[in-house]
Amino acid sequence: MAHAVSYYFATPSTLSDPDLHSKVDRMLRLLEGRQQDEGSKLAGTMSTQEAADFVAISKRTFERKVQQGLISPIAKHKKKNQFSKQAVLEFFIAYRGYQPAQLP
Secondary structure, three states, rough: OOOOOOOOOOOHHHOOOOOHHHHHHHHHHHHHHHHHHHHHHHOOOOEEEEEEEEHHOOOOHHHHHHHOOOOOOEEEEOOOEEEEEHHHHHHHHHHHOOOOOOOO
């Protein structure tokens, strides 16, 4: 899931480099691609509490999001839901609207 990043440089027009915006755009695309590559390598699972803590919402709110079908568990372990780290990352991005500073 790609997110658009916008920026604005408050510089006088005489000091503006015509290639500056294209350079910044290229840097942002590279950084976003790197973040997505790192996210695609995630392996493992998280419990309901761990996933809720990562998204920074209460366990009950996270459980409601599961009931609403916004995220699905991949397995149950001893009657407890387990979520893939990749799914939790995607849910975080959809719920918060931005990439997390750290991956789960």
